[in-house]
Amino acid sequence: MSMTPIPPTGTTPLARREARLAWGLLAPTLISVALVVVLPLLAIFWISVKPIGLADLRPPAPIVREAVRGEGEDLRVEYRVRNSSQDQVVTDVVFTDVIPDSVTVTGDLPEGCALSGDALRCEVGSLEGGYNERIIIGLRAADADAAEDAAEAGEPEVSGTGDNVLTNDTFTLENFARIFDGSEFWGVLGVTLFYTVFGTVGALGVGLFAAMLLNKSFRGQGILRGLYLFPYVAPVIAVAFSWLILFDPFSGSANALLVQMGVTDETINFFGDRPLALIMVTVFEIWRYFPLSFLFILARMQSIDTDMYEAADMDGASPFQKFWYLSLPMLLGILSVLFLLRFIWTFNKFDDIFLLTGGNAGTRTLTVNVYEQAFAISNIGAGAAVAVVIFGCLLLFSVLFFRFISREEGL
Amino acid sequence: MNAIRKGYVTGALIGAVWMVVLAVTVAVAMSFATGAPFRPGMLWSLLWGALAGVAVVGLGRALPVLAGVALAVLAVTLAGIGPILAGPDAGVVARLVGAAILAAALVWSLRGILEEIRPGALTRHEFEEAVIRFLTGTGYIFFTAIVAIPFYVMVMTSLKNQSELIQNPLDFSIDLSQGWDLFRSYAELFGQFNFGTYLLNSFIISVLTVAITLAFSVPGAYAVARLRFRGRAGISRSILLIYMVPMIVLALPIYIAFSMTGLRNSILGIVMIYPVTTIPVALYMLQGYFRGLPGEVEEAGLMDGLSRLQVIWKITLPLSLPALASVSLYVFMIAWNEFLLAFMLLDDPSKFTLTRGIASLNSSEVPRQHLMAGAVIATVPIMALFLGLERFMTKGLTAGSVKG
Structure with a gap:
């Protein structure tokens, strides 16, 4: 019998030790995330089938x-x-x-x-x-x-x-019946989609424009870049109240300006009238998040090789042609990743609309509806049911997202 | 396309539209600066702008031509048929200043925009360059306005009093002659509304959040980036997925759990929750950075007899200081600006964070200048920190989180 070395099958002790170390290093994160994210998510599903109000x-x-x-x-x-x-x-x-x-x-x-x-x-x-x-x-x-x-x-x-309703064995589907009842739900879904789609596309477009403006070096470029980040960096509560004061129907500067310029005769209630309020919160969303897209697009632009543009210049390409045939295809990857990320984040956005209109005047999105059901109407069960619907949409988006991002990023 | 790619036509078109942009800008700026009514005259702007464009193209960009155009704009504006129209209560000096600013801005910018434009047919290149210069100018004005005006409104409102605010909403001027009295809203916030405590609470919570987040996410990110184990890809994906779960969905059960366990209204409760919302994003940003570090240095360390943990502590961390700085800054910003959880979980004024404190000022009993002073107090520290460390932030945000 000859002793030929046999290559190890399965996992070697070294690999096992490495895996153990990896799980050990990840453990604190996994445990905390399980406690604060996974457990509440399970709780949401549980609560959504319970007849429970705030008082219970x-x-x-x-x-x-x-x-x-x-x-x-x-x-x-x-x-x-x-x-x-x-x-x-x-x-x-x-x-x-x-x-x-x-x-x-x-x-x-x-x-x-x-x-x-x-x-x-x-x-x-x-x-x-x-x-x-x-x-x-x-x-x-x-x-x-x-x-x-x-x-x-x-x-x-x-x-x-x-008897605690939260832990007993009474279950009900009434919460879901209530939120899907009537036309209100479809109205809320429509508002959410409008806000998400236009907010995302707008922030990307405006961000692309800003990135093109600053994609050249000149004195004061750093200052301008820092200044343009202000809407994103400032606390949402500070900028939301600034907008409310600027657009106040009685003593806001924007109204005074419009009246004086002859654009309108009476003051406009920007955050109180349908459908203007929805447009305004979408504009606010674009204003607040264009800096993020602008940062990412600018970073990508600055990593594009300049040789390509020199070659295009030699061939006599005009500036618009260079943008359309060279820059845009190079930016397509980052633009689509940003679109998906921003789409999901805008869909999840709560603070902005809550602070600007409180969900009134036709601006109630799904996330605001969670708060509205749970705390304004004091029906925690219905709020949880809306949250379950949001989570379902999110799952759908992330399937699309991972299909796409795996291709784009090789994640 | 060929029809407008003629020198005079291009000059007239760009001149006309550019004049509208400038007229609106100057009119708004003059209204805000003086409180007197100025408004742009659209048709006049188009007319005079087109003429100015034609003049610059046809007569060249020599100094006498530019001076002539400037004087003409000044004259028509003062005559009341110009691009900006002043209302009856605007003073003579204000009118003169407005007209002069408009005339100077117009010739200075038109000279640049129409640089290569000559009479006769233009190449596609010359025409598009001119359009791009026009768009660039418009873009700078647009972005600066949309960013600066809300910020200025915030600061200006905080320095006024109620009657000044109601009297003339257009008046953006600040009466500097009041001296320190300008800052009375701030003094009242710190004196009567406990903003000192809120500021301290916000600071403590944010710093603790950064510390806890780093302590959790650095080892995790290292494991995902460097170590081989079954389920690595799955972990890497779930991290991103968790970052996408909306806060409001989690806030509801957290509110219930905290109500039952008595963690509501405690800084401890907030410090337990905030890091978990930031750990996934920090982990994701850091693992992107760790992957980019050369593995050879670490292997050399392992050969020399360091354990993995020593390698992380002595080699990886010192190499990734820039990434740690940007992640810390980002996490600090998230914790500092967080509103929803603070709003839902804190009811006791002695535990308020700044954002919760500002929300408590939003009532009809508290004057608006107090609300805006609170907003300024919350905004200035994070803005200062950010502008100071902007280099790190831009790099870290873009390099780590989404590559390519």
Whole structure:
């Protein structure tokens, strides 16, 4: 039998060690992302099939109030046990309290209550939603005021079991039925598409124009480049409020200017009228994100070999021909990647519209609708259902995106 | 196309349209500077612009010709039939200044734009170059205006008082004679509205976010860029995918979870969430950069007996300082500007970040100059940081995140 070296099959110990190290290095990221991204995403799917409102976030619980009333023979302590929820039952309600030494309990204890030493324990049973129960215990004390202070010094403790909608097994499809109901959903989808398509194309076009302007070296080019990044770098809340003040219908400079130039007779409510408000938020989106496309396009432009243009000059190509036949094909890759990325990001955009119009005047996009359903209408379930719809659209986009970007980038 | 590629026709067309651009610009600038009504006269602009273009093409670009054109523009403007028309309350000096600026700007720029344009047929090259120069000029005016005006409105509004703001919305001038009194809105924000605390909160949260993000994403990016393991491509893709999940979708469950665990209204809660939103993008940018580093240096380090972690610490990190700087800057910007989570999760004024603080100023009881002063306070630090480190930012953003 001869010993021929056999090439290792499967994974070698070295490769295994490398893989272990890689997973070790990635672990913190993966765990945190799982906790903050994957878990909430699963939660969204769960919540979207639950009949849950903003008020249900806090499960129903019993609340007890203690008050000492009357004097002399009539001195008594009153416990008022109340259900925090208006419509859900709390069961097994029990409260305990300490009767101070300076007072003694007189008369019979109410049903369910027992006194051992100075510890009072009352079993109230179950409380219907919005219902409350009053328990009165007679007292005797030398000094009524001192007794009141002493009795009220110790807070009674209460416990009970409430049913939590978030974790029980009630499911409903009503949330989806509600958001797909009627023409509203299609209106919202239409607004979202308008905003996304025009916002993306506009930002790309304006960014391309700006990149061509700055794709030559002259003094002050760096300053201009920095200045043109301002809309992107400034906090959205700062620039959104600046726009609101600039375009204010009563005291905005833009309106004053237009009136004075004779463009319009009455002031225009830029962010309050349909369909102008939608156009304005789209323009804002273009204004805010053209710097990003401009940066990427400029970087690509500056990496194009100049030899090609010199050759084209020799052949007598005109400037427009050079742009159309040389620059544009070279930029097509970055333009399409930017288009897909911006398309998805614009689709996901929430802050801008929320700050500018709050989703009013026909500017409610899907993302604003999540907030609107969950917090304005206080229906968390419906908000989650809209979020699920958004996530579905996103999945569709990313399939397209990865098909494309793998070809473009070799990722 | 051939019909307009004649010297006079091109000169007249470009002159006319350029005059409209200039007239609008000067009229808007004069209105804002003086508060008096100036407006562009469109038809007059087209007429005088065309004539000026023809004159420059036909008579050449010699100094006397340019001076003559300038004087003519000045004269027609002052006569009230020019490219910009002043309203009755505009003062004589303002009219004169406006007309002079327009005339000077016109001849100076027209001289450049129509540089190669002569009477007679033009080559395609000469014609297109002239159109491109015209578009370039228009572009510079357009971009500078759209960027500078909102920023200026922000600063100017913060320095005025309520009655000044209502009285004449067109008046963009700042009354410098008030001295330090100009900054009273800022003094009130820091004195009565706790903006000092907000500024500090924002700063602490942003710095912590940067630190945590780097601590998590550097090892992860190194693993994705350099180490071979099953599932590398999948990880690399999922990172991008996670970056695309909209914040509002995550904000809802996070709000619920934080409400239940009592993490709402705490800086700790915010610091737990912010880095996770930035880790994917930081990881993606860094792995792009690590891939571009030469592998030989690291292999030499491994040969000399360093462990992988030592290689990362002693070789890779020092080599990638520029990328680390740009990623830090970018993450700092995201954390500093973040609005949605701060808005949803913070209710207690002592825990507010700057963006949340500004949102709390947006009520009818707080005057607008306070709102804008808050906006300036939030914008200036990030802008200054950014302009100072702009080189890093541009490189890092473009080189790391989307190559090619």
